[in-house]
Amino acid sequence: MVKIAALNRKLLRDLLAMKGQALAIAMVVAAGVAMYVMYLSTFDSLYRTRDAYYEQQRFGDVFASLKRAPLRVADQIRAIPNVSAVETRVTANVTLDLEGLDEPASGRLVSVPSHRRPLVNDLFLRRGRWIERGRSDEVLASEGFMLANKLELGDSVPAVLNGRLRHLTIVGVALSPEFIYSIRPGELVPDDKRFAIFWMDEQALAAAFDMEGGFNDIVLKIAPGASIDEIIARVDRILEPYGGLGAIPRALQLSHWTVQNELSQLQTFGFMLPLVFMLVAAFILNVALTRALALQRPQIASLKALGYGNPAIGWHYLKWALAIGLLGVVLGSVLGALMGNLIIGLYNSFFRFPVLLFSVPPSVVFGATVMTLVAAIAGAFTAVRRAVIVPPAEAMRPEVPMRYRRSILETPLLSRNLGTAGRMVLRNVMRHPLRAAASVFGIAFAVSILMIGFVFNDAIDRLMLTQFWDAERQDVTVNFIEPRDESVRYALERLPGVVAVEPQRTVAARIRSGFRDRYLAITGVSPNPRFKRIVDRDGKEIRMPPAGVVLSLTLANVLGVRPGDEISLEVLEGQRPTRRVQVTGLVDDIMGLSAYMDMTALHHMMREGDVANSALLLIDHAHEVELASELKTTPAVAGAGFKRAVLQSFRDVMAANMSISIFINLVFAGIIAFGVVYNAARVSLSERSRELASLRVLGFTRAEISLILMGELALLTLLALPVGGLFGYSLSAAIVGMIDSEVYRFPLYVSRQAVALSFLGIIAATVFSGLVVRRRLDHLDLVAVLKIRE
């Protein structure tokens, strides 16, 4: 017992003696653990909260919208085998006239049964009370909207319902699993200020929209294990005669999809990033321990002479690594919990749950500990083995001096210009090519982490630029309740501040190729579009051919079609024509799934004149307020989006998001860069202190010997920068590929600024670690070092 205690005391003191390095390594471990804990705990919190919420509020499995069906049709759907619950609803989009808001806000009205709670998608009542029966002016409002507009219970909101201005009185604040994430159609980010969900008494809502005895929306719960595709097919068949817009499974429901997508990203990052951190940690641990154990050779010999066996000594030194690793786990878990809290806070501003709390499950900490211990053992193994297997007598003797060679890089020309210090630097680096390569890799990884942050910042700028300046150049988008004929154009042109009008026609359709299909809106494109153009990821305009359809590349991939192939178009409105149309072009675009047709061809297919269901406006901003207040009270207008407001909310959301993630990246990249460089410097210093002291004796100044040590770090960093740039690019490309979804794609664009900023960040971290080590150079003991034989 006493013996073990003595060895453990030695362990503690040895660790204290190398505390700078131990801490630097522990910090890298901590960074990896923090990421792991942050991502996976957030995943766990979000996942469990969501599932409990779904369960409690009976979130639907199948969702369908239609034009109008009598209530008895729902019985047919109820009769489908394996359908366990059905709820019919009336939904409508309305324009809101909010005080203090120039642009019109929009609201989505969803009915709730008059005499009971919904069977599917039940609400969670946060505050206030349920709607009183027969009160046609009472609504429950979504929490996000209430908070963003600082509304109180009892406040009333003016809304245009089916052309009539009504005042809706808010009697309660509610949440629904259907709207954990809610976004105004056609926008990029949620805007709680300008988008509300209102739940209203079914009879009142039906009356306002002439839907009495009918419904235009239906949600289903199905029995576990039932085939969802089969049920969807049957629902579609039943609803088709009633203007069915196609049933979708939960997986494609916008709110669910978004939360799900977030969850899978958390999981991917939660495994991938910590892994790389652990790799770097294992490597610097290996380098540090190899050197530390080289210095311990005489002690190892003594221990062996005293009768300690290889396993005991091996275990003793392995404990160094484990102690450092465990310190990292503790630091990282705390850091990860703090960051996870930050992320959950961010989620709470996007996602509306009754309660979304952050907690760190013990299994995550356990996982982090196992991962760390594996990395620590892997890192320490060769170093410890090498030190322990030496026979005692040999261990008593100093290690064989290092053999140097002229490096293969030293061409005659280079050596002439290199100078002696340069040669020393080059040969030292080439002496341990693996170690140098690993350092380069570590620093390069730091560069790439930093770069990813900046690249995504740029990508979002780019996305905005493409979306709002290349693809959609209008100032205002006005949506009509019903399609209007061409006279609407002149009516709009007469509104205050309107400079130009471009009518738009979109048609809801199902696009099918074989058994694959998607529901979406086909957009008509005029031969010379002024505002809305077909634009690819890089902002380049694609001309619409006179015939056929142009599809998003992503859509073409979903359907498995290429230009020249035919697809089947089933229009879901008007006469519901079905056509076979040739794919005449693809566009590698950034948002959603799009299909474009020539405007005339679209009108022709629909057998209609020059009708439009929305219009794009170019306006004189001096009259913006007047125009907005006109639009708010125009009965034919279902909603109007002002680019300025949309951009503002987009910027706000992204600024909050990106500043957190860039900050986290900066800190973590800094930790890695510092950990790697500081460790490399300390090991170099330890190996070369004698050499550097000799130089001081020969009359070299402190600055001159610093240059030799720093030169080595500078060389490693210099080599790491381009490698890091390459890593950063590939990692960014991989991440861009990973978040390439049907909802949005990121353009991959690496600006010079992003590269320069990440290089500068890492150079700063290198210089900092260099300066920390340089202070030790000033305390070199010149006399002592000359007395010892290496």
Add this chain to the structure above:
Amino acid sequence: MAAPLFSITDLAKVYHMGEVEVHALKQVNLELYEGQFVVLLGPSGSGKSTLLNIIGGLDVPTSGEVRYRDTVLTRADEAELTAYRRRHVGFVFQFYNLIPSLTAEENVALVTEISEAPMDPDDALRMVNLGEREDHFPAQLSGGEQQRVAIARAIAKRPSVLLCDEPTGALDISTGIVVLEALQRVNHDMGTTTVVITHNAAIAAMADRVIRLADGRVTAVEDRTEKKLLPRELSW
């Protein structure tokens, strides 16, 4: 007699090793003259290395004064001591202290690159009979050869004084002789004042002046008048 190269007055050095005070030098007074071959003799712990380190500007005394020509070394700061070592002092150590990543020639060039009027590194190596081995790295040289590279490196700057701390301490007799021959040649041909620390009394027979130290004090100074022996004539 000409003015001394070094005048040492009342020199004392106290080391604090934890709670113990070690008086390495006690009231040492000494003069060293230009061109002489001086041997400092004494057992380990007698203070000879401390004395050499202070003369060489590697260490500062606790009290007393060391004057090099017109300069008072004991008043010089860190930067001035570095400059002094750089211009005027050549060091040779027991364990050579060569830079392992540089060849013999490059080790010498290391010094000539920062000196004002240095020798050609090749000439310096020829002076110690190592002209042939200039492209070898330290690990490819024997101990005696490494020590001769160290001597070449020390003299290449044409120092005023060459300070050697146990230059043959790590060598066997025959290699030691070759190293001592190199030192004697430098002293003779270039007139460089040479101070050699040793606990090998036989080497005293090569010297112009022999200083004996014991327990931090100079116990005897002997200016030899008899013929200086060649290294191979020494009886070990």
